[in-house]
Amino acid sequence: MATSDCLISGEPSYEDVTREIAAPLERRATAKWWIAFAIAASLLTLGAVLVGLTVARGIGLWGLNKTVGWGFAITNFVFWVGIGHAGTLISAILLLFRQRWRTSIARAAEAMTIFAVMCAGLFPLIHMGRPWLAFWVMPYPNTRGPLWVNFRSALLWDVFAISTYFLVSFLFWYVGLIPDFATLRDRMSGWRKRLYGWLSWGWDGSAVSWQRYEKVSLLLAGLATPLVVSVHTIVSFDFATSLIPGWHTTIFPPYFVTGAVFSGFAMVLTLLIVTRHVLHLERYITAKHLDTMAKVLLTTGLIVGFAYATETFLAWYSGNPYEQFTFANRAFGPYAFGYWLMVSCNVVVPQVFWFERARRNVPLLFVASIFVNIGMWLERFNIVVISLSRDFLPSSWSHYVPSLVEVGIFAGSFGLFFTCYLLFVRIAPVVSFHEVKTTLFEQTHGRTSDPASTTTASRAERPEGVHV
Amino acid sequence: MSERHTRRLHTLVVDDADRAVAAVSSLRSEGYHIYDVHTPFPVHGMSEAMGLRESRVSIATLAGAGVGVLAGLGLQIWTSAWDWPLNIGGKSDLAFPALVPVTFELAILAAAIATVAALVIRSRLCPLGHTPRTQPHQAVSDNRFVILVEETDGEFDPKAFWARVRALEIDEYTEAWRVS
Numbered sequence: 172m173a174t175s176d177c178l179i180s181g182e183p184s185y186e187d188v189t190r191e192i193a194a195p196l197e198r199r200a201t202a203k204w205w206i207a208f209a210i211a212a213s214l215l216t217l218g219a220v221l222v223g224l225t226v227a228r229g230i231g232l233w234g235l236n237k238t239v240g241w242g243f244a245i246t247n248f249v250f251w252v253g254i255g256h257a258g259t260l261i262s263a264i265l266l267l268f269r270q271r272w273r274t275s276i277a278r279a280a281e282a283m284t285i286f287a288v289m290c291a292g293l294f295p296l297i298h299m300g301r302p303w304l305a306f307w308v309m310p311y312p313n314t315r316g317p318l319w320v321n322f323r324s325a326l327l328w329d330v331f332a333i334s335t336y337f338l339v340s341f342l343f344w345y346v347g348l349i350p351d352f353a354t355l356r357d358r359m360s361g362w363r364k365r366l367y368g369w370l371s372w373g374w375d376g377s378a379v380s381w382q383r384y385e386k387v388s389l390l391l392a393g394l395a396t397p398l399v400v401s402v403h404t405i406v407s408f409d410f411a412t413s414l415i416p417g418w419h420t421t422i423f424p425p426y427f428v429t430g431a432v433f434s435g436f437a438m439v440l441t442l443l444i445v446t447r448h449v450l451h452l453e454r455y456i457t458a459k460h461l462d463t464m465a466k467v468l469l470t471t472g473l474i475v476g477f478a479y480a481t482e483t484f485l486a487w488y489s490g491n492p493y494e495q496f497t498f499a500n501r502a503f504g505p506y507a508f509g510y511w512l513m514v515s516c517n518v519v520v521p522q523v524f525w526f527e528r529a530r531r532n533v534p535l536l537f538v539a540s541i542f543v544n545i546g547m548w549l550e551r552f553n554i555v556v557i558s559l560s561r562d563f564l565p566s567s568w569s570h571y572v573p574s575l576v577e578v579g580i581f582a583g584s585f586g587l588f589f590t591c592y593l594l595f596v597r598i599a600p601v602v603s604f605h606e607v608k609t610t611l612f613e614q615t616h617g618r619t620s621d622p623a624s625t626t627t628a629s630r631a632e633r634p635e636g637v638h639v
Numbered sequence: 640m641s642e643r644h645t646r647r648l649h650t651l652v653v654d655d656a657d658r659a660v661a662a663v664s665s666l667r668s669e670g671y672h673i674y675d676v677h678t679p680f681p682v683h684g685m686s687e688a689m690g691l692r693e694s695r696v697s698i699a700t701l702a703g704a705g706v707g708v709l710a711g712l713g714l715q716i717w718t719s720a721w722d723w724p725l726n727i728g729g730k731s732d733l734a735f736p737a738l739v740p741v742t743f744e745l746a747i748l749a750a751a752i753a754t755v756a757a758l759v760i761r762s763r764l765c766p767l768g769h770t771p772r773t774q775p776h777q778a779v780s781d782n783r784f785v786i787l788v789e790e791t792d793g794e795f796d797p798k799a800f801w802a803r804v805r806a807l808e809i810d811e812y813t814e815a816w817r818v819s
Contacts (some may be wrong), residue, residue: 185679185782310718319718323727328740335744339751346755349764353771354679354780372764375771376779378689380762381681386694387758391751394700398747405740604780605680612656612680 178272179611180454188607192600193358195450200597203449211589218583221576222297230300232576238569239559243577244298247584249551250434251291252333252406253427256399257435258284259340262347263395266388271613272463274606275455279446280439281344282599286591287438288337290584295329297580325408332405339398343391349374350384351604403427410554417497417558420485426478433471433517434547440464440540442592444533446601455602458531465530468543472521475550479514493563505570506557509549516546645813648674650775651786651800652808656682659784663688666788666800674787677779696757703753707746715741775812787812 183191200208225232235242258280265273296302308330310320320327352371356364374380407423440461447456486498501510520542523529530536561568595601653659660682663673673689686693719725720732730737758764763772776785801809 189679189781310714316723319723319725321725321727322715322719322741323730323734323737328744331741331744335748338748342751342755346758350680350780357777357780368770369767371771372759372766373768373771374764374780375773376677376679377762377773378676378678378682378685379691381678382686382691383694383696383758383762385681386696387754390697390700390754394747394751394754398744401740401743401747405744408740608680609683612682 178274178457178459179607179614180457182615183454183611185608185611188611189354189358189604191454192452192602192604192607193355195596196355196598196600197359201449204593204597207449207589208593211586211593214582214586215590216583216586218580218586221579221583222293225297225576225580226302230298232574234572234574234577236569236571238562238567239556239571241298241555241559242571243573243581244294246548246551246555247581248291248294248298249406249427249555250548251287251294251584251588252336252403253431253434253547253551254438255284255287255291255336255340255435256403256428256431257439258282258287259336259343259395259399260432260435261439262343263392263399266392267396271610272460274610275452275457275602276439276443276460276464277606278344278347278599278603279443279601280435281340281347282592282595282601283435283439283442284340285337285344286588286595287435288333288340289591290588292333292337293584293587325405325412328405329409332402336398336402339391339395343395346384346387346391347603347606348599350376351600354604355600400428403431410558415558415562416491416493417486417501417554420482422478422482422485426475426482429471429474429478430547430550433468433475434544436464436467436471437540437543437547440468440536441544444537444540446596450596450601452602455607461533461536462527462530465524465536465539468540469521469524472517472524472543476518479518497558497561500561501553501557504557504561506553506560510553510557513546513549513553516542517550520546646674646789648775648812649788650808650810650812651788652776652810653784653786653805654782654807656680656685656784658805659786660684660688662786662800662803665803666786672789674789675773676787677773677775677785679780679782679784682784696754696761699753699757700750703750704746706753707749708742710749711742711745712738714745775810776808783807 233242233244261273261280262277262284266277296305299305308320308327310322348370349372352367353374353376356367356371359367404424404427407427410418411420411423413419443456443464444461447453483498486494489495501507520539523535523539556571560571651662653662656678659676659678663676663685667673667688667690676685676689678685715738716733724732759766775787776783779785
């Protein structure tokens, strides 16, 4: 079996798996980690200061105007929610389809989901202008009537969708971590043993519990799958239920969900290429994983390209002059640069992944994933800002340029994301112990067991290795 | 007053998942009672070898989803059509399609919480409680598979079995718990 086709390269024993995955948690943080953490924490601090300034002085500090009321904040919100979707796709949907290659990357992808949704949630909150009244979006008995929230508003659906998404993703992630925290508890000593003891909830690895645990994982995956589709669908309703040309279109739900998976996979690639290198996890996150993720990127990139073509065609075919103008304005108006950059990043760049050599070229993958991240951010900017800036009445047209405060808060959200991720790799195993051991068991099945102890002959005859 | 109970168990420690499954099957076919098996990962085939019934945790999921749907619909219908109806663009107070997203999200949320709660309760996990209830071997979360055979009538001779399953260690383990 060629090493490049393995999901776990070499033939580590269960003990090796435990040792190698736990190693980054057991040694002191490396210089690379500290440098990365210093940069991330600085950005986070910058963001926190600017958010504080925004809360104190009001959103007049931003570049918004009467025409373009949704600018960077909403663009960033949609961008970050989208990033999260790949995590759920990898951890839940691929679990249901029994795609074994998800094993090594699912944990990091789920962590990414949670941190991305945290970043996403920040933006609508500060966009409210008076974030200390944010609890008004929850339906609770109050002294104002009680005046209830408007359940017919897509923005309120969003509140429920994003909160549910965060909570369910967190539960799924945490349940996956329980047995791994138990492994760490049994390895560590002193205060760390106590810490992982608390986190592992007394997991004892009993077969009865494992059986129930696997069922629970499947059920949570089954719940997360429709959830992830619903979340970006509801985010797209924020736009699609309005009358703004460029927003008022039925293609939005599938278009948003695919775009979300596309951008999320790009972010997973960016993160994992760095993580596997820095934490020396090349044995578990192999060329095969990167290759498969590049294929997903190519596929979803093609769907996104098709969606661009469809919405442009329908804008023309609708015969609606406002709709036609909006699309012409995207391609040839004052923000044309953003549009063509988006098309280049999202449609042209992924085409290199038709070639296997490109899919296995790590530096190229890294650069391409960054381009896709930029392209998908621009897609949201194009949808949110360009559509708003020139709608029905030329007299109300306007131009939007973000202020430095908005740019700083966006940078700060990356600071928040990477700070959380860097802390995560120091506290929790980036690759799941028990899932890798399960994959290893299946991969080496029929080789380590001798006929005397093998229960059935058919098991020994199973072909070697787990191929996708 | 709480009463102390104990259960004496024989432990067979092996380092191979297949061998653990085979040992469990053969012990059971000879009439021994397997109390439990502790493994570092879910070993496929172990549940069948142990003769475990399928987990019924999905009942909790379904119940949670039902509660979520009822709570979601109830909340929305009561607040927007009964307690303080608002006229928004002349739309119906009970526009059913508008109620779907929130109902759906609450159903998923309640189902997920119920599922995890069922796992915690049935597997007797204790959030933030740091000692495992049963820990027959330190490396059971690393690379050891531990079979716990219940001593029912003293007939089980672990030494004879040791060679057959090529166990690394045999030992006795007394599980103790309190019932108040």
